[in-house]
Amino acid sequence: MTRYLITSALPYINGVKHLGTLVGSLLSADVYARFRRAQGFETLAICATDEHGSTTELAAAEAHMDVRAFCDLQYTMQKASGDGFALDWDHFGRSSSRANHELTQHFARLLWKNGHLETRTTKQVYSNADKRFLSDRYVIGTCPHCGYDRARGDQCENCTRVLDPVDLIDPRSALSGSRDIEIRDSTHLFLKQSAFVPKLREWIGGHTQDWPPLVTSIANKWLDEGLKDRGITRDVEWGVPVPDDIADGALKGKVFYVWFDAPIEYIGATREWAEANGKGEAWRDWWFGDAAKDVVYCQFMGKDNVPFHTVGFPVTIMGSGEPWKLVDRLKGFNWLNFEGGKFSTSQQRGVFMDSALEILPADYWRYWLMANAPETSDANFTWEQFAAQLNKDLADVLGNFVNRVTKFCAARFEGCVPSEGSYGAEEDTLIGELDGRVAALAALFEAMEFRKAMAELRAIFVAGNEYLTRAAPWTAIKTDRARAAAAVRMGLNLVHLFGHLAWPVMPTAARRIHESIQDAAEVIPWPDEPMAEFLDDLEYGLQIRVPQVLFQKIADEQVESWKRRFGGADGA
């Protein structure tokens, strides 16, 4: 039986993530993993923090913390945010783990041995005042093209031209402002990825049907423009050290580039998972050789990550010469914007995972983000649209349905699944419709078409309301108690169904819905039997419980206060 290995692009360690990161990699992966788990497939959902690199070093310095302590703290916070959003990882690891160090060095040794790495001497900017090499972006100066005096060494933000730090006029360190900088030679390892273009092209060409156009077009663009060999080491301290047995120790004291070790942490975190759960070498069965032949590997990420997952990481794997798994299904997302502007971690603009949970339960966010996922183009978050859609879809269409059915049952049938009456034409029609819709919903989840899946899910809830209006047990009960009983029984079975279908997206609310009828399993399974069976499954006479209001409506005053608290794109 197929097993599903599911990874989310690793969230960078420098702070709590915003809704854009959540929808594009963390949440979408979780919804897909839950769906597959609900279907009964063995799944392994893996994520981790991406901790290395100069950005982390500088963020830690700014926080006056030791790098490791900074990462420990941020890791704990990100893990807590993930738990708060019910992101049900099998393991949430860290790219700084011993497992990742070993695997990263393992891959590097293989690449070196196979002749896919070479050393090159490059010119790097060194700051005597900061006593460190500076990444291009940490050198600032005057742009030679437009004269902007705070251009960064990698690109001028004013005229958007790509720069080299040596082009800058009056260069200085962005860290200290010191002009005491010099160009030093530095030896680095380069991954000769240009040699892999034919293999990459063939591999990517085989996925034009099952990857979004966004993904294949980005991947092909990189190949078409001529793939350059890429430096995979850096002159920083916080990272995986280059082993001495590569290039006769010529890279002593250097570490691998964060984009080299971060994807390897997908494997590293799987090994962390095995170690944490006493599973020994079982992690290999998800990744390596024939043991992993039944694994379908699915990756979720924002479009900025696509090149590293369609080119960089695959070259690492191909070049190793070992049979590690390549990604099978790659789901990429566009950007989610905030009130017409960009979400920004550095500028703290938008809604972040921790503050989101302060104002509404996770399920509200989970549903809205999946229903508005930026799949075919960038999408926009606005408070007005957010509140309107949640009030309509969750409070009115879903929540109110559960409420009206269970309350009517309590009032007229002693809160028990009625045994009288039998299903007739009205029920047959509904069953026929839902057989089609539930199958369509499953197909959309399988296709990772989350936006359409949410529209289908909503249509299923609407079908329940339509049925109830047609069956009108509140009218029937006056003249034909058996007819009313059958309608209430169907209503309760629909509530039960909704609990099952909603679970991948809204696990907490789905559980409450399910538990209004009967206790729920840890994983609420996907209904795979025909609706004629599923919708007559509840035991006659079963005592149900009217739940508390499932989704509190969002009031206009709340919307206003959130707008004030979080501001808009203009930072107001």
Next chain:
RNA sequence: GGCAGCGUAGCUCAGUGGUAGAGCAGGGGAAUCAUAAUCCCUUGGUCGGGGGUUCAAAUCCCUCCGCUGCUACCA
């Protein structure tokens, strides 16, 4: 500058050669079980502009306009 994507109803979006669609919002009605929640009907679009191919174009081609992203050392 180069490359890529987008532009469809007031709003958010489906639709990639065959009679322009959905949800929300707006209008009318029904119902009164329910969180005033639901259900039915309905108004609304020269599919960014222009040109071309075709029996037929939102869809393919060219061009112009507008927006966005990427451009390899931020991740």
